[in-house]
Amino acid sequence: MDANQFSDLLKRYQLGTCTEEEKKWVEGWYSERRNNIYNPLTNEEEALAGQRIYSNVMTVLTSEPQKNVVPLWRRPGAWWVAAGTLLFMATTWYFVMNDKQVTTQTVEVQKPVIQTTVVPGGNKAVLTLADGSTxxxxxxxxxxxxxxxxxxxxxKQDGELVYKTEGRHGQQAVAMNTISTPRGGQYQVILPDGTKVWLNAVTALRFPASFTGNERVVELTGEAYFEVAHQSSSNGKGNRPFVVNIITAAGENRVEVLGTHFNIKAYNDETSIKTTLLEGSVKMSGLKGQYLMKPGQQAQIDRSGKMALDEDADVEEAVAWKNGRFQFNNANVEAVMREIARWYDVEIEYVGKVPDEKFEGEIPRNSNITEVFKILELSNVHCKIEGKKIKVLP
Known part of the structure; x- marks a missing residue:
């Protein structure tokens, strides 16, 4: 079991959604380490420590959140400290109250009964060829x-499509292909030049079956992460630029690349187009200007065409989807629900006023919808599901 799997297990234990076998494993793991590490206290010292811990826990649980920002849980770098502290606090109090006798006790967790076919997304896509066949x-x-x-x-394998050009193709007609993902879908494609592209849900990438000319040009709607391969120009002088034309209802924008790693988020239901650079250099161009970007920066273009540059962008948040997570940094409820709608292929309906909470933290994208609801309920956001529709209650 690796660190991410162990972290997920502890989170499910905390939420009460793990299986009985997993519950026994976690409690046995903690019992073993407690006997080896946390046993230097006398009975009197341990009782006092337990009282202090219980008091601190109750203070945290009954205190008001600051600035309406709700931490779902800590970032990956601190997962061990966060999970270990929570588990230690909870189980220490339990052991103190039971006079240091380690016993396994079955706790009934009442789970909401939800009849639904809503499941997390997976590798789903349709390839449309130049002749229109799919x-x-x-x-x-x-x-x-x-x-x-x-x-x-x-x-080659589930979730990976590979274009391989064999020999010299000469001056043949350009065959344009499109790979598109539905709601609840994602896919990976390796383009003819070796560029790797990860597609998020509700995304379409249009590209030639073989690149010709002085530029490598593709068209994108939705969200994708690119790892662009270096390729020499046809005249042997420098690299042949890789260009992404971003197609949205607000118009067309352009990202020009020489070889780099970057993410583009360009959904029509978002308030802006966001290009986040991880490595290399790109030039983001819009109707009202352009930016030559450096790693760690994010260029944004709003619906009016106005451009802005965030020089200290949250890169982890921008690419979390590619790494199997939702990650939020001071996100509002509507932004969170848009991500959920695309990945779980559901419709969102707000009953009454939209809650004004802000979220900070992460959720594994393989979580079932019940687990997502429990996390949202911890933040005082209540949901009800009816078929393929999620109703957000006041």
Missing amino acids: IVLDSAANGALTRQGATMIMK
């Missing part, structure tokens, strides 16, 4: 799928 990638068999000119298209 291939449903999640149900297609692994191996060679088809050929576009001199390029062979292969599905």
Whole structure:
């Protein structure tokens, strides 16, 4: 079990959603380490420590949140401290109240009865070829799928599509392909030049089956993470630029790349287009200006075309989706619910006033919808599900 799996297990234990077998494993793990590490106290000292811990826990639970920012849980770098502290506080009080006798006690956790077919998203996409024919990638068999000119298209494994150009293709007609993910879908594609692209839900990437000319140009709607491969220009002088044309209802914007890692978020239901740079250098261009970006920066273009540059962007938040997490930094309820709607393929309806809480923390993207509801309820946001619709209650 690696650190991320152990962290998820502790979170489920805290929420009461783990299985009985997992519960016994966690309690046995803690009991063993407590006997080896936390046993230097006398009975009197341990009783006093237990009283202080219980008092501190009650103070935290009954105190008002500051600035309406609700921490879901700590960031990955501090997961061990956070999980260990919570578990130690809870179990120390339990052991003190039971006079240091370690026993396994079955606790009934009442879970809400939710009849739903809502599940987390997965690897789902459709490939549309130049002639208009389509291939449903999640149900297609692994191996060679088809050929576009001199390029062979292969599905190597679930969630990865590979374009491989064989030999020189000359001046052939450009065959444009489109890979698109639905709500609740994601996919990965390796383009003919070796560039790797991760597609989030509700995303479409249009690209040629083989790149020709002085630029490598693709079109994007939705959200994608790019790792652009270096490629020399046709005249052998410098690198051939990689260009992403961002297509939204508000117009077209452009990101020009020489070789880098970056994320573009360009959904029509978001208030702005965001390009976040992790490595290398990109030039973000809009109708009202452009920015030459450095790693750690995020360029934003709002619906009016106004541009802004965040020089100290939260890079982890921008790419958390690619790494299997939702991550929020002072996000409002509507922003959180938009992410949930896209990934779980549900419709969101607000009953009454939209709650004004702010969220900070993360949720694993493989969490079932019941676990997500429990986390939101801890933040005083209550939801009810009806079929494929989530109602956010006042």
